[in-house]
Amino acid sequence: MIVRRLATVVVVLASLVVMASIWWAPHVLPGLRTPAAPRPGELPSLARLSAWHGGGPMTPDSLRGRPLALLVWSDTDPRGLAALAIADAWHRAFTPLGARVVAVHESEFDFAADTSVALAVARRMRLSLPMADDPTGFVEGALGGSLEGPHLVIVAPDGRVVVDTVDDMAAGEQALRALVARAHPGAMLPPSPDPALPPGVRVVDLGSGKVEDGPLRGLSAGQAHVFTAEFRFQEQGHAWTPYPVGGWRTSAEGITATRGGAANFIAIRYNAGRAGVVVTPPPGACARLWILRDDRWPRPDERDDDAVTDGREAVSVRITEPRLYWIDRGDGERVLKLSPESAGVTVNAFVFTGAR
Numbered sequence: 001m002i003v004r005r006l007a008t009v010v011v012v013l014a015s016l017v018v019m020a021s022i023w024w025a026p027h028v029l030p031g032l033r034t035p036a037a038p039r040p041g042e043l044p045s046l047a048r049l050s051a052w053h054g055g056g057p058m059t060p061d062s063l064r065g066r067p068l069a070l071l072v073w074s075d076t077d078p079r080g081l082a083a084l085a086i087a088d089a090w091h092r093a094f095t096p097l098g099a100r101v102v103a104v105h106e107s108e109f110d111f112a113a114d115t116s117v118a119l120a121v122a123r124r125m126r127l128s129l130p131m132a133d134d135p136t137g138f139v140e141g142a143l144g145g146s147l148e149g150p151h152l153v154i155v156a157p158d159g160r161v162v163v164d165t166v167d168d169m170a171a172g173e174q175a176l177r178a179l180v181a182r183a184h185p186g187a188m189l190p191p192s193p194d195p196a197l198p199p200g201v202r203v204v205d206l207g208s209g210k211v212e213d214g215p216l217r218g219l220s221a222g223q224a225h226v227f228t229a230e231f232r233f234q235e236q237g238h239a240w241t242p243y244p245v246g247g248w249r250t251s252a253e254g255i256t257a258t259r260g261g262a263a264n265f266i267a268i269r270y271n272a273g274r275a276g277v278v279v280t281p282p283p284g285a286c287a288r289l290w291i292l293r294d295d296r297w298p299r300p301d302e303r304d305d306d307a308v309t310d311g312r313e314a315v316s317v318r319i320t321e322p323r324l325y326w327i328d329r330g331d332g333e334r335v336l337k338l339s340p341e342s343a344g345v346t347v348n349a350f351v352f353t354g355a356r
Contacts, residue, residue, distance in 0.1 A: 043070065043155050044142035046102065046132065051115040053122050055130035058102055065157045067099040067179035069172060072140050072151040074108045075121050076278050076324045078353050079167060079197045083150035084125065086169050089193040090176060091129035097180050097187060103131040104139045106146075109253055109348055111280055111322040120321060150197070157183065169195035202355035204240055204268065206254040206347055214241040216255065224249045224258055236269055236335045242350065243267045254280070254348035257340040262290070265339035266347055273354025274304060274329045275336060280322035282344025287319045289345065291327055292337040304329045316341075324351055 046058045071087045073080035084103055091101035105118040112118075113135040122131060140146055143153065143164070152172040154163035156179055163175040173195050181189060205211065208221035214237060215227055227244045237243045246264030248255040257264055281287045293302060297315045304326035306317045317325050328336055338347065 043068070043153060043159070043161060044139055046070075046104070046139070048138065049104065049132040049134055051118075051133040053119050053131045054128055056102075056132060058100070058130060058132070063100055063155075064159075067094070067157055067176060067183065068153075068155040069094075069099070069101045069176050070139075070153040070155065071101075071103045072106055072134075072143070072153075073103055074106055074150075075112050075117055076108050076349065076351065077149065077201070077203075078274075078276070078324070078351060079201055080150045081121070081125075081324075082197045083152070083169055084121070084127065086173075086193050086195060088125070088127045088129045090173065093190040094176065094180050097184050097189075099176065099180050101129050101176075103127075103129055105131060105133050106137055106140050107133075107135060109278065109280075109322070111253070117322070120323070149201075154179070167197055169197060198274075198353040200272065200353055200355040202240070202272065202352045204242060204350040204352075206242055206266075206349055207252045208250045209252070211242065213238065214243055216242060216244065216250070219250045221251045222249070236267055239269045239271065239333070241268065251346070254278075254346045256346040257343050260340050260342040260345075262339055265292075265337045267335055267337045268350055269333065269335045270350075270352055271333040271356045272352035273331065274326065274352065276304070276306075276324050276326040276328075276351040277317075277338060278322075278324050278348040278351060279317075279319050280346040280348060281319040282342065285342075285344070287345045288316045288341040289319055289325075290339040290341065291315045291317065292339070293328060294334050295337070298328060302328060302330050319345065322348075 045060065047060060049057065069087060069090055071083055073084050087101050087103055094101065107113045115133050118131060118133050140151065143151060147166045149167040151166050152163065152169060153161055154172050154175040156162050163172050165171055173192055177189060206216065208219055211217045219225065224247065226247050229245050244255060244266045247258035249258055279289060291298060291307060297313055298307065303315060306325040307315050307327045308318065309315050317327055
C-alpha cells in the first residue's frame with residue numbers, strides 16, 4: 001500500500017515538473033515563444049519575415065510613428081503585379097516624406113516559395129521598395145486568410161489600420177496621401193499614379209483537384225496519362241476548359257509533358273483581352289513552348305510581350321524560369337494551343353484578363 005502511494009506521489013510530482021517546464025521554457029528561451037496574434041485593427045509583425053529585397057528587415061522601431069502601406073501580392077496574379085508597380089511609385093513619392101511602403105510576396109505555387117522568384121520580379125520591374133518573402137503565409141493568415149487579388153493595408157502612425165482592402169488601390173492611395181499630408185501640412189505632394197488594376201482576371205488552374213471540367217477533372221496527382229482526341233471539337237471543347245493531348249503527368253502544381261513535339265499539346269477555348277500561362281521549365285534547363293492560335297501562328301498584332309517568332313514566322317515563348325508569361329492578346333473567342341518542345345515542361349495555369 002505504501003509503495004503504491006509513493007508511486008502515485010512520484011507520478012503527480014513528475015507531471016507538475018513537466019507542466020512547469022512547458023510554461024517556464026518559453027519565458028527564458030525566446031526561440032520557443034509563439035508570436036502573439038495581432039488584435040483586430042492591428043498589423044501583424046513583419047520582424048519575423050526573412051529574405052528582404054530592396055531594404056529591410058522592417059522592425060517595429062523602423063515602422064513606429066510613420067504612415068505605412070503594406071501590399072501582399074503574388075507573382076502569378078496580374079493584379080498583384082500591377083499593384084506592385086503602383087506601390088513602388090508610392091515608395092518613391094512618399095518615402096522622402098516619412099512614409100513606409102512595404103511589399104510581402106505570397107506564393108501560389110511551390111516554385112514561387114524560392115526567394116529568387118520575387119527577386120527576379122523586382123529586377124524585371126526595376127523596383128526599389130522593400131520587399132520580403134513569406135513562404136509560410138504568416139502575414140496573409142494574420143490578416144484573415146488567402147484572398148483573390150492583392151491585399152492592401154494602410155496603417156496610421158499610431159498603429160491603427162485605417163484601410164484593409166483587396167484590389168482597391170485607389171482607396172489605399174487616398175488614405176496614404178491623407179496621412180502624409182497630415183504629417184506634413186502644406187507640403188507639395190507628388191501626383192498620383194494610375195490606381196487601376198487589370199479587369200476581368202480569370203485563372204484556370206491545372207493542378208490535380210483544381211480542374212473543374214474536362215479530361216483533367218478528378219485525376220489523381222503523380223500519374224502519367226496519354227490523352228487522345230479523335231475529333232477537333234474534342235480538343236477545342238468548351239470555353240475555359242483545358243484539353244490535353246498526348247503524354248502528360250498530373251501533379252498538384254499542374255501537368256508535366258512526358259514527351260515533346262507537335263502531337264503533344266494542351267488547348268483551351270476562351271474569350272478575353274489578354275492570355276498568359278504560368279509555366280515551369282524542366283529542372284536545370286530552358287525550354288520552348290510553341291503557340292498556335294486557331295490552328296495558325298499568331299499574327300504580330302496578336303502576340304503579347306513574351307511571344308517571339310523565328311525566321312519561319314513560327315511563334316513560341318522561351319521558358320527560362322518559372323513564372324507567368326504573356327502570350328496572346330485580342331478580342332473575341334479563340335482557341336490557344338501550347339506545345340512543349342521537350343519533355344519536362346510543366347504547365348501550371350492559364351491566366352486571362354478582360355475575360356468575358
